[in-house]
Amino acid sequence: MEDIIARLPEMLIGAVTTIELTLLALAVGIVIAVPMALARTSRLLAVRALPYAYIFVFRGSPLLVQMFLLYYGLSQFEWIRESFLWPVLRQPYWCAVIAFALNTGAYTAEILRGGIQSIPKGEIEAARACGMSPFLMTRRIVLPRAFRIAWPAYGNEVIFMLKGSALASTITLLDITGMARSIIAENYLALEFFGLAGVLYLLISWSFMRVLRFVEVRLNRHLTPPPQPADANA
C-alpha cells in the first residue's frame, strides 16, 4: 500500500499522457474521418475507392503493427530521415499520435458513413428542394444529422481509442501502462501496479462516458419531451 501511495504521482502523470494521446488522436481522427466518410458515400467509384482502401487497411490490421510500421518502419528510408518531417517522425510521441489518429480516423469514417446513410432520404430531398448547394447541404443538413445519429457508436470508438492508447507503452512512451511497466521493472509488484493502472483506466473511461452522455443529451435536446411542471398532478 505504501508503495502505491509513493508512486501515485508518477501514475497520475502517466494518466495525463494517456488522456492527452487519446484526445489528440481523436481530434485528428475526426478531421480525417469527415472527408473520408463523405467521399466513401460518393456515387463515383473513383472517389469511393481511396477511402475504401484506407478504411480496409486500417480496420483490417492490428493497431500495434500500424504503429510499428510508422515508428520503426519509416526509418528504413534514407529520404525520410533527411526530410523536414524527420524531427517529428523520430519522436515516439508523434508517431503514436499519428498512428492512433489514422486508426481511429478509419473507424470513425465508417461510423459516420453509417450515420450519413441512415439520414432519411426526404430530408436530403427537402434540402435540395430549398435550393441548397451541395456544400451548404452537407454543412447544414448532412453532417449535423450524421453526427447525431452516429454519436452513440462514436462513443464506443472513443473508449476503444482510450484503451488502444495503452499500446503507446510499447514504443517507450510513459502513459499509464508504460509508467506501470517501468515501476514494475524496479519493484516487481506486477499485480499491484497493473491493478492500479486498471483502476485509473476505469476512472477515465467512466468520466469519458459521462461527458459523451452529456453531449448526447444536448445534441438531442429538440427531441426530448419538455419537462413536466412539478405540480402537474396537483
Add this chain to the structure above:
Amino acid sequence: MIDLQGFGLQLLMGATMTVEIALGACVLGLILGLGCAAMRLSGIAPLVAVAKTYTTIIRGIPELLVVLLVYFGSARVLTGIAESLGYDEYVELSPFVAGVIALGLTFGAYASEVFRGAFLAVPQGQIEAARALGMSPAHAFRRILLPQVWRIALPGLGNLFLVLLKDTSLVSVAGMEELMRKTSIAVSFTKEPFTFYAVATVMYLGMTVICTLALHIMERRANLGYRPLTTV
C-alpha cells in the same frame, strides 16, 4: 518481388500460431460469454453482480493491460494458490496458455453482451411452446433456444472474432512467438523494418479477409430458414 531473406517460413509459422491463439481464445471466450450471459439472465442477484463486475472491468481496461496482468500477475496468484494447497513450487502458465486466457477473458466479456441480446431477442412464446410440447428445459434450450441465439448472435460474434484476431498481436509483447513477434525478430536481423512490418500488415489483412468470407458463409447457413421474401 520482396526479398524476405529466408524469414518467409518463420512468418508463416508465426501466422499459424496467431490463428491457434485466436481460435483457442475464441473457444474459451464463447464458454465464458455463454456462462456470463446465463448468469446475467438468471435473475439471481449475486450471480448477476459477478457477471456485471466482470464485463464492466474487462471492457473498461485496455486489452494490453489484461495481457500484461495475466502474464506477469498470474504466476504469483497461482503460486499462492499452490502454497495454500500445500505445494511449495513456483507455478507459471505457459505463454500460450496465458495468451489464450488473457484474450479469452476479453472476448468473453464482449461476447456475453452479444449473447444476452440474442437470448432476449428470442420470443418468450417459443420457450413456452416448447415447454407445452413436453420438452424439458434442457431440451428446449438445446433444440429451440440455442439454434436461434446462434443465428442472432453470429454477426456480433463475427465482429468480435475479427477484433480478437488483431488483438493477438498484443501477446507478442509478452514474448509469445506469433506473427508480430516473428516479424520483430526478422526486423532485428535484417534491419528492414518497413518491409517486414508491411508484410505482416498484408498477412493480417489476408487473415481478416479469409475470416470475413468464412463468417459470411456461416451466416448464410445459419439463416437458411430465413430467406427474405422476394415478392411483396
